[in-house]
Amino acid sequence: MTNQWKLKEIVLMSILGVVFGVIYLLFFLVGQGIRNILVPFGLAPFGYEIIFGVWFIVSIIAAYILRKPGVAFTAEVIAAVVEVLLGSAAGPALILTGIIQGAAAELVFALTKWKDYRLRILILSGMSAALISFVWNLYSSGNIALAPGLLIAMLIVRLISGALLAGVLGKWISDQLAKTGVLRGYALGKELQKKRETGAA
Amino acid sequence: MRQEQHNRTAMLQVENFSFDYENIEKPLVDQLCLTLYENEVTLLMGASGSGKSSLALCLNGLYPDAVEGFSSGDIYFHGKNIRDLKKGELNQHIGFVFQDPESQFCMITVEDELAFTLENRKIPGSEMSACISEALQAVGMEDFKNNKIHELSGGQKQKIALAAVLLLEPELLILDEPTANLDPVSSLEFIGLIKRIQKERGLSVLIIEHQADDWLELVHRVIVIGKDGKVIADEDAEALFSEKQQLLRQEGVFLPKQFTDSSGLEWKGDSPPLPTNEIILSMENMTFNRKGQSILKEINMELYRGEFIAVIGENGAGKSTLLQLMAGLLTPKKGNISFMNQPIERWNENELRKRMGYVFQNPEHQFITDTVYDELTFGMKLNGYTEEELEVTAAHLMKQYHLEKHRYSNPFSLSGGQKRRLSVATMLDETPDLLLFDEPTFGQDASTTQELMHMIRQLKENGTTIVFITHDMDIVDMTDRAFVLYNQEFAFAGEPDKLWEQEHILQQARLRLPYRIRKQQEAGVVYDLVH
Amino acid sequence: MFMISSINPTIKAFAVLIPGILLGFTFDVFTPLVYFIFILLVTFTLTDIPVIKWMKIFSPFLLVALGFAWMTTLYANQTFSYGDVLFSLWGIEVTTGSILTGISLAFRSLCFVALSLLFALTTDSTKFMLSLMQQCKLPPKITYGVLAGYRFLPIFQHELQILRQAHRIRGIGRTRGIKGRLNQFRRYSIPLLANGIRKAERVAIAMESKGFTGDTDRTHYHKMTVEKKDWLFFAMIVGTFVVVVGMSYYFGYLNIFGKQF
Numbered sequence: 001m002t003n004q005w006k007l008k009e010i011v012l013m014s015i016l017g018v019v020f021g022v023i024y025l026l027f028f029l030v031g032q033g034i035r036n037i038l039v040p041f042g043l044a045p046f047g048y049e050i051i052f053g054v055w056f057i058v059s060i061i062a063a064y065i066l067r068k069p070g071v072a073f074t075a076e077v078i079a080a081v082v083e084v085l086l087g088s089a090a091g092p093a094l095i096l097t098g099i100i101q102g103a104a105a106e107l108v109f110a111l112t113k114w115k116d117y118r119l120r121i122l123i124l125s126g127m128s129a130a131l132i133s134f135v136w137n138l139y140s141s142g143n144i145a146l147a148p149g150l151l152i153a154m155l156i157v158r159l160i161s162g163a164l165l166a167g168v169l170g171k172w173i174s175d176q177l178a179k180t181g182v183l184r185g186y187a188l189g190k191e192l193q194k195k196r197e198t199g200a201a
Numbered sequence: 202m203r204q205e206q207h208n209r210t211a212m213l214q215v216e217n218f219s220f221d222y223e224n225i226e227k228p229l230v231d232q233l234c235l236t237l238y239e240n241e242v243t244l245l246m247g248a249s250g251s252g253k254s255s256l257a258l259c260l261n262g263l264y265p266d267a268v269e270g271f272s273s274g275d276i277y278f279h280g281k282n283i284r285d286l287k288k289g290e291l292n293q294h295i296g297f298v299f300q301d302p303e304s305q306f307c308m309i310t311v312e313d314e315l316a317f318t319l320e321n322r323k324i325p326g327s328e329m330s331a332c333i334s335e336a337l338q339a340v341g342m343e344d345f346k347n348n349k350i351h352e353l354s355g356g357q358k359q360k361i362a363l364a365a366v367l368l369l370e371p372e373l374l375i376l377d378e379p380t381a382n383l384d385p386v387s388s389l390e391f392i393g394l395i396k397r398i399q400k401e402r403g404l405s406v407l408i409i410e411h412q413a414d415d416w417l418e419l420v421h422r423v424i425v426i427g428k429d430g431k432v433i434a435d436e437d438a439e440a441l442f443s444e445k446q447q448l449l450r451q452e453g454v455f456l457p458k459q460f461t462d463s464s465g466l467e468w469k470g471d472s473p474p475l476p477t478n479e480i481i482l483s484m485e486n487m488t489f490n491r492k493g494q495s496i497l498k499e500i501n502m503e504l505y506r507g508e509f510i511a512v513i514g515e516n517g518a519g520k521s522t523l524l525q526l527m528a529g530l531l532t533p534k535k536g537n538i539s540f541m542n543q544p545i546e547r548w549n550e551n552e553l554r555k556r557m558g559y560v561f562q563n564p565e566h567q568f569i570t571d572t573v574y575d576e577l578t579f580g581m582k583l584n585g586y587t588e589e590e591l592e593v594t595a596a597h598l599m600k601q602y603h604l605e606k607h608r609y610s611n612p613f614s615l616s617g618g619q620k621r622r623l624s625v626a627t628m629l630d631e632t633p634d635l636l637l638f639d640e641p642t643f644g645q646d647a648s649t650t651q652e653l654m655h656m657i658r659q660l661k662e663n664g665t666t667i668v669f670i671t672h673d674m675d676i677v678d679m680t681d682r683a684f685v686l687y688n689q690e691f692a693f694a695g696e697p698d699k700l701w702e703q704e705h706i707l708q709q710a711r712l713r714l715p716y717r718i719r720k721q722q723e724a725g726v727v728y729d730l731v732h
Numbered sequence: 733m734f735m736i737s738s739i740n741p742t743i744k745a746f747a748v749l750i751p752g753i754l755l756g757f758t759f760d761v762f763t764p765l766v767y768f769i770f771i772l773l774v775t776f777t778l779t780d781i782p783v784i785k786w787m788k789i790f791s792p793f794l795l796v797a798l799g800f801a802w803m804t805t806l807y808a809n810q811t812f813s814y815g816d817v818l819f820s821l822w823g824i825e826v827t828t829g830s831i832l833t834g835i836s837l838a839f840r841s842l843c844f845v846a847l848s849l850l851f852a853l854t855t856d857s858t859k860f861m862l863s864l865m866q867q868c869k870l871p872p873k874i875t876y877g878v879l880a881g882y883r884f885l886p887i888f889q890h891e892l893q894i895l896r897q898a899h900r901i902r903g904i905g906r907t908r909g910i911k912g913r914l915n916q917f918r919r920y921s922i923p924l925l926a927n928g929i930r931k932a933e934r935v936a937i938a939m940e941s942k943g944f945t946g947d948t949d950r951t952h953y954h955k956m957t958v959e960k961k962d963w964l965f966f967a968m969i970v971g972t973f974v975v976v977v978g979m980s981y982y983f984g985y986l987n988i989f990g991k992q993f
C-alpha cells in the first residue's frame with residue numbers, strides 16, 4: 001500500500017495529523033467544558049457526544065484531498081500516533097482507537113471502490129466512524145453498563161456529530177484549502193483545476 | 202580562470218528538454234540541449250525568473266513529478282535515461298543545495314538531519330558520528346551539532362544545508378545560489394571549500410549564481426539561459442564576459458566587476474546632503490536575550506531622517522534580531538527604543554505600521570494573501586484607497602519589479618528572486634518615514650538590483666530613512682553610515698569610508714572590502730611596484 | 733533496577749497497551765484499584781517524573797473520572813444495578829451495584845491515564861518512531877514521513893509567531909475580545925494549514941533529494957535494541973495485571989461484564 005503513496009502524501013497526512021492532533025487535544029478540554037455546562041440539566045453524558053465528530057475529521061479531510069485507498073484509515077492512525085508523540089495524557093491505547101475509527105471511516109470509501117467523494121459519502125463515512133467507535137466505547141469505556149435508552153440517545157447525537165463535524169466541516173475546510181492553491185499537486189486540487197478549465201472553455 | 206585542456210567525459214546530457222508548470226505549449230525551459238561533463242565546474246546564469254532553479258530540479262529528477270509539471274525531451278545520466286532509474290537512485294549521485302534555505306530540512310536537530318543523509322547511504326552507524334563532526338567542521342558549525350535547525354539564523358541554515366550535501370558525497374553537485382545569505386568571509390570560505398573538494402574528488406559542479414565574481418577562478422564554463430528559456434551562451438567565462446557584454450546586459454545578467462571595472466551598480470551623482478538632524482529612531486542601552494543567551498547587549502543607536510544605513514556583521518551576529526527590535530516586533534529585555542520621539546510600545550499599532558515598513562529576511566514570511574496583486578494592494582485596501590488607485594499603484598509596482606506576468610500567481614510559487622522583489626514591493630505602496638529591509642537584494646539579477654537601488658535613492662530624497670541588512674559590501678559602500686555588529690555590540694558606527702580603513706574590525710566581523718577599494722589597493726600595489 | 737525511560741519504546745507501548753485493553757472486561761472495584769496503586773508505585777519509583785508535574789497533568793482526569801462514575805451510577809442498566817436500593821434521586825434508584833460499577837469505571841479510566849502518562853512522560857518521540865521502524869518493521873517511508881510532519885510542531889509555533897508578525901507589519905493589528913479572537917482564528921487557521929501543506933511538499937522533495945528511497949534496508953544512527961531488561965519490564969507490567977486479576981478472583985471480587993466470579 002505504501003508504494004502507491006508518494007512521500008509527499010504521507011508527509012501531508014502526518015502534518016494534518018499534527019495540526020488536528022493538537023486540535024483533538026484541545027477538544028478534549030472543550031468536551032469537558034460542555035459537559036460541565038450540561039450537568040445541571042442532567043445531560044452530562046452528551047458532553048463529549050456533541051463534539052465527537054471532530055475526532056474523525058482527519059480521515060475525511062485526508063481521503064477527500066488524496067482520494068486513494070487506505071488514506072482515511074492511515075491518516076487517522078497517524079493522527080493518533082502524533083497525539084501520542086505530543087505526550088500529554090495520550091497513551092498507546094489511543095492508537096488502537098485511531099485504528100478502529102480510521103477503519104470505520106475507510107469502510108464507506110471502500111464500498112464506493114474509492115471513486116465517490118461527494119458530500120453524502122463524506123457524511124456517511126463520518127457516521128460510520130461514529131457508529132463503530134460507539135460500539136468500541138461500549139467495551140472500552142464500559143458504556144455497556146448504561147441504560148439502553150440513554151445509549152440510543154447518545155448514539156443518535158454522536159451520529160449527527162459525525163455527519164456534521166466530520167463530514168460537512170471536513171469538506172468545507174478542504175475546499176477552503178483548495179482555494180488557496182496549495183492542493184495543486186493532489187487529487188482534490190487537480191479536480192478543481194479540471195473544473196475550472198472546463199468551466200472556462 | 203582555468204583554461205587547462207582535459208578529456209571531457211559527458212556525465213549529464215540534456216536533449217531537447219522542455220519544462221513548464223502549467224502547459225507545454227510555450228514552455229518555461231524551451232528545447233534545451235546541454236551537457237555537463239565529469240570533473241568540470243559549470244556556472245549557470247540568467248535573469249531572475251528565467252527558469253534556472255526549475256531546470257536544475259529537473260536535472261536531478263525531482264521535477265516534473267514533484268510539482269505535477271509537464272516536460273518533454275530526455276535527460277541522460279552516464280548514458281542512462283533518468284526516467285528509467287529508480288526514484289531516489291539518481292539523488293544519491295547528485296547533491297542539491299536548494300535556493301530557499303528553509304525548505305531543505307526534514308529533521309529537527311542538526312545532528313539528526315546530517316545522520317539522515319548518512320543512513321540513506323547505508324553508512325554503518327558507528328562511523329556516522331565522525332562523519333558528522335567532520336562535515337560540520339568544514340562549514341564552521343561544529344558548535345551547533347545539537348541545535349534545532351529552525352532556531353538558526355538564515356546564513357547558519359545555509360551552512361547546514363551545505364554540510365548535509367557534502368555528506369552525500371555526490372558525483373555531481375548542484376548549488377542553487379548557495380552563498381546568497383552568507384557573510385562575505387563565509388562566502389569566500391565556502392567557495393574555497395567547493396574548490397578543494399572538487400579537486401580532491403574530481404566532482405562535477407553546477408553553480409547557479411547571479412554574481413559570478415568570486416567563482417570565476419574555479420569555473421570552467423558558463424551557460425546563460427535567456428528570458429525566452431533557451432540557451433543563449435555556452436562557453437568559456439573569459440570569452441563570454443569580454444566579448445558578449447552587450448548581450449548579457451540586455452538579459453540583465455551581472456557582469457563580473459573585473460570585466461567592467463565597476464561594481465555594476467550606479468548611484469548617480471553625489472548623495473544628497475544629509476538633510477536634517479531630526480531623529481527618526483533611537484535606541485538606548487538596549488539589551489536582548491534569547492533563551493537566556495545574550496544576543497544584543499547595551500546597544501545605542503540614532504537614525505536621522507533621510508539617512509541610508511547599513512547593518513552588517515557575520516552570520517548569527519544578531520542583525521535580523523536587531524531589525525525586529527527596531528520594528529517593535531520583539532521587545533527588548535532592557536533599554537528603550539523610540540520612534541519619532543515616542544517610545545515604540547506606546548505607538549498605536551495601525552499608525553506605527555503606516556509610518557514604518559519592514560521586510561523579512563525570508564520573503565515568504567511577508568506573504569499573507571493568495572495572489573501577487575492582492576499582496577501588493579493589501580496595505581492600500583486597509584487604508585481605504587479606491588479601486589482605481591489600487592490598480593494604478595499595483596500596475597506601476599508590477600512593472601518596476603518585473604512581475605506583470607504574475608499578477609494572478611500565488612506568491613509562494615514565484616522564483617526566489619521574484620519572491621524577494623514582491624516582498625520588497627509590498628512595502629513600497631506608500632512613502633513611510635522608516636523602511637527596514639533584511640537583505641533585500643539577495644538573489645537579484647543586475648537589472649533588478651539596479652532598479653531597487655534607484656527606488657531607494659528616490660525614497661531617500663523624499664526623506665525616508667532606510668536601513669539595509671546586507672552582505673554586499675558594494676552596497677554598504679553607497680550608504681551614509683554603516684553599523685557593524687560584532688560580539689553583541691556595535692564594533693563600528695560611521696561612514697563606510699572610515700570602515701574600510703579599519704582592517705582589524707573588518708577581519709573580526711568577517712567582512713570584506715568593496716570592489717572599489719580592492720581595485721584601488723591593487724592599483725596601488727602596481728603603482729608601488731612600478732615606482 | 734532500570735529506569736523506565738531506558739526501556740525500548742515499542743516494548744513499553746505494548747506493555748502499557750495490553751493491561752489497558754484487558755481492564756475493559758472488569759467491572760469490580762478491586763481489580764482496577766489494586767492495579768492503579770501498582771502503577772503509581774512504578775511511576776514514582778522507576779521514573780524521575782517530578783510528582784508535581786505528574787499531579788498537574790493527572791488531576792484534571794480525576795474530575796473526569798468522578799463525573800464518569802457519577803453518570804454511570806445514575807444511568808446504569810439492569811445488569812449492573814444489582815443489590816439493594818440505597819437511595820433514589822430524581823426518580824432514579826441508585827443501588828449498590830450501580831455505585832460499585834461507577835467506581836470501578838472511574839478507577840479503570842484512572843488506570844488508563846496513569847498508564848498513558850507512564851508511557852508519554854518517559855518516551856522520546858523520535859525514538860518511539862525509530863523503534864516502531866526497527867522493531868515493528870514499520871516502513872521507513874511512513875516512519876520518516878511521520879517524523880517529518882512531527883517536526884512541523886515546534887515550527888508550527890514559530891510559524892504562528894511569524895504569521896502574527898507579518899499581519900502586524902502589514903497593518904492588521906492585534907485584536908482583543910472574543911469576536912476579535914475568533915476572527916483572528918479564522919484569518920490564521922487556513923493560511924497556517926496551507927503553509928503546513930506547502931512545507932509537506934517541500935520536505936518530501938528535500939528528503940528525496942538526500943537520497944531517501946523508502947528502501948527498508950538502511951543503517952541507523954540511533955540504534956534501538958531490545959534487551960533482557962525490556963522483557964523484564966514487560967513481564968512486570970503485564971504479569972502484575974494477571975496476578976491482580978488472580979487475586980481478585982481468589983477473593984471473590986472479580987466481575988466481568990456484570991457477572992460475578
Ligand SMILES: Nc1ncnc2c1ncn2[C@@H]1O[C@H](COP(=O)(O)OP(=O)(O)OP(=O)(O)O)[C@@H](O)[C@H]1O
Pocket residue numbers: 222229247248249250251252253254255256268300607610614615616617618619644
Ligand atoms: N512551483 C511553481 N509553480 C508555478 N510556477 C512556478 C513555480 N516555481 C517557479 N515558477 C515560475 O517559473 C518561473 C521560473 O522560476 P525559477 O525559480 O526556475 O527561476 P530562476 O531562474 O531560478 O529565478 P531566480 O534567479 O529568481 O531564482 C518563474 O516565472 C516562476 O514564477
Ligand SMILES: Nc1ncnc2c1ncn2[C@@H]1O[C@H](COP(=O)(O)OP(=O)(O)OP(=O)(O)O)[C@@H](O)[C@H]1O
Pocket residue numbers: 351352353354355356357382384491492496514515516517518519520521522523562
Ligand atoms: N527563534 C530563535 N530561537 C532561538 N535562537 C534564535 C532564533 N532565531 C535566531 N536565533 C539565534 O540568535 C542569533 C542571532 O540570529 P539572527 O537571525 O539575528 O542573526 P543574523 O545576524 O541575522 O544572521 P544571518 O546573517 O545569518 O541572517 C543566532 O545565533 C541564532 O542562532
Ligand SMILES: [Mg+2]
Pocket residue numbers: 253254255300377616617618
Ligand atoms: Mg532560482
Ligand SMILES: [Mg+2]
Pocket residue numbers: 354355356520521522562639
Ligand atoms: Mg538574518
